[in-house]
Amino acid sequence: xxxxxKAWSCYLPHSPEAEEWGLFILDAGYTVIPPNTPYPPGQHPxxxxxxxxxxxxxxxTLVYITRGGGTFESRSGGAHTINEGDLFMVHPDEWHxxxxxPATGWDEYWVEFDGExxxxxxxHDEFSLKKPVHSxxxxxxxxxxxxxxxxxxxxxxxxxxxxxxxxxxxxVARILARLRYSSAEARETETxxxxxxxxxxxxxxxxxxxxxxxxxxxxxYSAFRHRFKQITGLPPGQYQIQIRLxxxxxxxxxSPLSVADIAAQLGFESIYYFSRLFKKKTxxxxxxxxxxxx
Numbered sequence: 001x002x003x004x005x006k007a008w009s010c011y012l013p014h015s016p017e018a019e020e021w022g023l024f025i026l027d028a029g030y031t032v033i034p035p036n037t038p039y040p041p042g043q044h045p046x047x048x049x050x051x052x053x054x055x056x057x058x059x060x061t062l063v064y065i066t067r068g069g070g071t072f073e074s075r076s077g078g079a080h081t082i083n084e085g086d087l088f089m090v091h092p093d094e095w096h097x098x099x100x101x102p103a104t105g106w107d108e109y110w111v112e113f114d115g116e117x118x119x120x121x122x123x124h125d126e127f128s129l130k131k132p133v134h135s136x137x138x139x140x141x142x143x144x145x146x147x148x149x150x151x152x153x154x155x156x157x158x159x160x161x162x163x164x165x166x167x168x169x170x171x172v173a174r175i176l177a178r179l180r181y182s183s184a185e186a187r188e189t190e191t192x193x194x195x196x197x198x199x200x201x202x203x204x205x206x207x208x209x210x211x212x213x214x215x216x217x218x219x220x221y222s223a224f225r226h227r228f229k230q231i232t233g234l235p236p237g238q239y240q241i242q243i244r245l246x247x248x249x250x251x252x253x254x255s256p257l258s259v260a261d262i263a264a265q266l267g268f269e270s271i272y273y274f275s276r277l278f279k280k281k282t283x284x285x286x287x288x289x290x291x292x293x294x
Contacts, residue, residue, distance in 0.1 A: 007152055012025055019115060023114075025113050026059055027112035030107070036103075037105055046170060053097060054097040056093055059113060060112065065082055065086050070101045073096065076094060076129035087175065088132050088133045103192060105218075121173075121176075136175060201243060245281055248263075251265070259290075262286070
């Protein structure tokens with residue numbers, strides 16, 4: 001990307017193939033707005049030009065401000081002053097408006113996206129409609145991803161749609177990580193849960209007393225269970241079962257062990273419980289899974 005350029009934007013159609021990917025980019029770019037400059041520049045579609053007076057989109061947009069400041073307002077989140085290093089999120093069907101302060105202008109990088117996968121990953125509690133603005137500071141890795149997306153839309157090499165979709169996912173993941181683990185308390189919690197995950201992984205075949213494990217980590221069981229699910233997406237017991245089932249799949253594919261032996265080796269109380277649980281989670285019985293793999 002030519003850093004001397006003041007603006008670039010690219011509005012992309014989305015194909016059925018892009019929709020199958022689960023996340024597709026609709027729009028990406030950057031704009032350098034000097035002080036006392038009209039905003040927005042005149043190279044956007046009509047439905048995107050009402051950004052200063054208010055508009056509603058049917059997709060997500062992330063806007064990262066790397067210089068200057070301004071304002072952002074949304075129906076659910078209210079009015080916010082935007083400073084250098086702030087990133088704000090626009091959600092589908094959410095009225096919003098934003099603009100730079102004429103005295104400073106701003107430099108903005110954005111990406112607009114949608115899709116089934118996008119709706120899942122943007123459904124995290126940290127991305128609440130009531131908290132659309134996040135102060136992430138000067139994050140070179142996030143900025144690099146915005147720049148790479150803009151560069152890819154300029155060259156449009158074969159397969160670039162999937163590449164920039166993955167990069168947008170990385171932006172969301174990095175924002176989520178910063179929001180979850182930026183404080184000392186969050187880092188301490190992440191360390192405790194990492195220790196718990198390692199313990200479960202090493203002892204997946206054994207019966208684990210999770211209240212006792214929580215006590216060894218110095219945390220109440222209710223807080224441990226809540227934070228474990230918040231970070232991993234699963235309660236501790238279900239996390240252990242998932243590890244067992246993953247090992248079961250591997251053994252069914254690659255070992256001559258019988259289903260009964262696999263169930264016993266992995267600590268399931270009976271072959272019947274193992275078979276019922278395996279079918280519930282995968283949709284097929286262990287025997288059918290083994291047959292399908294050969």
